[in-house]
Amino acid sequence: SLVSISDAAEKIFALENATKAQRTAAAKHQFEALQALIGSGVPDLPARAERFATQAKELGLKELIRPTEGLTLQIKIATTSSPQEFTAAIAMVEEFLAGGSIGPQEAMLANSAAQAAEQMQRRGMPADEVATAIETLAGPLTSSRVPQIASLGEQLLGKARRLGLVGKPMEIHGVTWDGKPLDMSQFDGKVVLVDFWATWCGPCIAEMPNIRANYDKYHDQGFDVIAISIDTKLDALNQYVQTEQVPWTVVADRHAKTPASKQMATYYGVNAIPCTILIGRDENVVSLSARGK
Numbered sequence: 001s002l003v004s005i006s007d008a009a010e011k012i013f014a015l016e017n018a019t020k021a022q023r024t025a026a027a028k029h030q031f032e033a034l035q036a037l038i039g040s041g042v043p044d045l046p047a048r049a050e051r052f053a054t055q056a057k058e059l060g061l062k063e064l065i066r067p068t069e070g071l072t073l074q075i076k077i078a079t080t081s082s083p084q085e086f087t088a089a090i091a092m093v094e095e096f097l098a099g100g101s102i103g104p105q106e107a108m109l110a111n112s113a114a115q116a117a118e119q120m121q122r123r124g125m126p127a128d129e130v131a132t133a134i135e136t137l138a139g140p141l142t143s144s145r146v147p148q149i150a151s152l153g154e155q156l157l158g159k160a161r162r163l164g165l166v167g168k169p170m171e172i173h174g175v176t177w178d179g180k181p182l183d184m185s186q187f188d189g190k191v192v193l194v195d196f197w198a199t200w201c202g203p204c205i206a207e208m209p210n211i212r213a214n215y216d217k218y219h220d221q222g223f224d225v226i227a228i229s230i231d232t233k234l235d236a237l238n239q240y241v242q243t244e245q246v247p248w249t250v251v252a253d254r255h256a257k258t259p260a261s262k263q264m265a266t267y268y269g270v271n272a273i274p275c276t277i278l279i280g281r282d283e284n285v286v287s288l289s290a291r292g293k
Contacts, residue, residue, distance in 0.1 A: 002033045002036050002037050002040075003033075003037070003042060005029055005030070005032075005033040006030055006033045006034060006037070006048055008026070008029075009026040009027065009029050009030035009033070009052075010030070010048075010051070010055075012026040013026060013027075013055050013059070020059075023059050023061075024059075024061060027052075027055070027056060027059070027061050027064055028064075030052055031052070031064065031067065031068065031071065034048060034049055034052060034071060034075070035071060035074075038074060038075055038078050039078060045075055045079065046072075046075050046076060046079050049068075049071060049072040049075045049076075050072060052068055052071075052072070053065075053068040053069055053071075053072045056068045066100055067105055069096060070096060070105050070106060070109050071105075073089070073092055073093050073096055073109060073113075074108070074109050074112050074113075076089045076092070077089050077090075077093065077109075077112055077113050077116045078112065078116065080116075083120060083123070083124070083125045086116070086117075086120050086125070087129070087133075089113075090113060090117065090133045090137070093109060093110070093113045093137065094133075094136050094137065096109070097109070097110060097137070097140045098140065102140050102141060102144050102146075102149060103146075103149075104149070106140070106141075107141055107144075107148075107149045107152050110137045110138070110140070110141055110152075110153075110156065111152060111156065113133075113137055114133075114134045114137050114138070114156050114159055114160075117130045117133050117134050117137075118130065118134075118159065118163060121163060127163055127164055127166055128164060130160075130163050130164075131160040131161070131163045131164030132160070134156055134157075134159055134160035134163065135156075135157060135160040137156060138153045138154075138156035138157045138160065139153070140153075141153030141156065142154060142157065154266060155266065155269050155271060156269060157269070158265075158266055158267050158268050158269030158270070159268075159269030159271075160269070161267065161268055161269065162268040162269050162270065162277075162288065163288070165268075165277065165285040165288065166285050166286070166287070166288060167284055167285065168284055168285060169283050169284055169285070170194065170277065170279055170283075170285050171267075172184060172194065172226060172228075172251075172264060173262070173264075174228070174251040174252070174253060174255070174258055174262075174263075174264055175251065175252055175255040175257045175258050176249060176250060176251055176252065177229070177234070177237055177238055177241050177250045177251070177252045178238075179255070179257065182226075182249070182251055186224075186249075187224055187226070188283075189222065189281055190222045190223065190224045190281065191218075191222055191223045191224070191278070191279065191280060191281055192223075192224050192225070192226060192278070192279040193211065193214070193223070193224075193225045193226070193276060193277075193278055193279075193290060194225075194226050194228065194276065194277040194278075194279065195207075195211060195225060195226070195227045195228065195274060195275075195276050196228050196230065196253075196264070196265060196268075196270045196273050196274060196275040196276070197227055197228070197229060197230070197273055197274050198229055198230050198231045198273060199229070199231055199236045199237055199240045200231070200236070201273050201274065203273075203274055204273055204274040207274050207276075208244075211225060211227075212247075215247065215248060219247075222281065224248060224249070225248035225249065226248070226249050226251060227246070227248060227249065227250045227251065228251045228253050228264050228265065229250060229251065229252055229253060229254075230253050230254060230263075230265045230270075230273065231252070231254060232254050234252055234254070234255065237250070237252060251264070253265050276289065276290045277290065278290035
């Protein structure tokens, strides 16, 4: 098991007659084991990571010192439950990211921390604190020369933007499924459900009957829907809209007329669908998770 591998590595570290090659090999196995154990519920995982970080320094394994520090922080983020401890852990992650180059592991750490921050918001952590934390985590990534890392940074900035929307207006633009510019003036004074979805997304399609029921019931009273599709195959989207006779506005977020930098899913960091946001008559966001009946 992974725990057994971790135990064996610690025993090798403790051997006085172990060679550097043996300890280096054990360290690599330990790193892989601890990384795989994240989220497994092993109670002493944080302590194991702390010991490993110390051992890497004592053994002079320079190539593993920063990776083990990052791993320790990733585990700390994953196992912290209180908002106070989480805020302190986020500050440590921010300091770590600012203290060296940004590679794949650092990007993974920032992403994990941002996901954990979103979970903490659901547990009651203030939205503005969460949004600020994620925005700070994204900063070092956006300046990376590696396109994938820079793209992740932009995604995290979008997540921060979305999580801070409640009580504020939501900027929406794009092109409808039939190639027309989205006219937001038609929604003035209405309650609007913004639904990020796709035709290939099972849960999204399962949610459609609830959306249609509410649309049919409340449309005459000023309720409307903007369905933002992230479909890349526009033929599938067009077929669905016409076959199902969708009565509300459908935006094709990946339409050729929309630059990648202007896509709403990227702008709001939407990486899981369906994602439904409710806007009140005053044009301010009311809820970031308006699903169900």
